[in-house]
Amino acid sequence: MTNMRNKIFKESAGGILICGINWGGDPNGKDDGCSGKYAFTDKEHNSFRYSETLIKWFEAWGIKLDRSSNPGPLERSFIQTNWCDSQSKNAGGVSGHDYDRTELFKLIKQYQPRAIVLTAVSLFPRFRLRAGEAGLREPKVHEPYLLKTATGKQFRAWLAEYDKASVLAVPHPSRFASIIGKSIKDWGKPARAALSKVIDEQSAYKPLRS
Template sequence: MASHHVITKDYPENLSGGIMVCGINFGYSAEEEALDAQGKTKAPEPLSFFSDETINNTRFRTRVLNWLSGWGIQLETQPGKEGPRERAFWQTNWSDTQTRSVDSHEKINFETLVNDADGILELIEQRRPSVIIFVGSQLIEALNDIRLRKRVETILGPRPGNAQIVRSKPGSNGSTFKMLLQTFGDTSIVSLPHPQTIGLTNEQVASFSLPEEVRAKILR
């Protein structure tokens, strides 16, 4: 059994063939940092389904839900109203570490992601997600790194080639962003920019053309 941290409650729908939402690492708030400095710890939130707005209602999850909504994928946010679709989602992060940002004293870069891959790959092997949503562009790059490729293909299936690039519509300043799409075996991978990317709007993410077969897997 993989020990990599998952912050979503286990359901039959997410333990096999579910929808994995994966960020870079487990950040923590200024409040948590202050408690840590005092030698105190904040009581962990109880586990629930991914979109439950009453539990661990972070900006990260709120923005991911907004992005899904922009593609016409609505998830219930109130406990008691969740169904198989909501229970299929589960959230984790590539690195099982906790820092305020990727540039803090424990800097997270591409090499860190490759070196920290054991836990997340064990978790993917255990749960075999049908869709992986990477939030942070370097994650799909690390998954494709030559040092990890053989192991990834053993877990998920053959790599068909380089990821497909989908561009967003231009923002107000003319900037565009990219979504990367790739499939290993039966697993579809969607790579999105990090929610804190400067200038990125929900409208631009909504303008990404999500393949119908990926959307169908999520809306099953």
């Protein structure tokens, strides 16, 4: 498996980069043959729990995506990748050496996304330490956003505004979807702040910033 799941389009440059820890599933399993051929939002060819949940979160934040095989400019702006080019059923299968890889930062330098979504809060401090490798300066602002679920559990998200990109770090969609539930909509403000530059330009919706 390559370290990018989706097809790259013209709009992928300066778009939205989705970054998890590593590829889930069975490392000995058979590749589905879809890597690099379709848009991240294409439901027919990318219906894994991870992507399905993340797209539902986008909808909860007021960002509806076209799930067809004929993606529009906004849907073509996504790049799905992972920090580590390894595969395991959970993050416990990731070694410390895996985090030393440089491919993510090369990818950011190449495509210069204006919005980066880290789908594991644990990646945020690692990203801050190495953002310079991607040509990003120390963030002007970085702040936490707490979310309290209906059952009383608390989760944290991070929003950081770098000179060339906004970074949003959220809990892993597959692992925490059922616990967070509908409470995810409460992170609409930081999510919109992180994604607005791309959304406002590439979508037909009204600008997210008033």
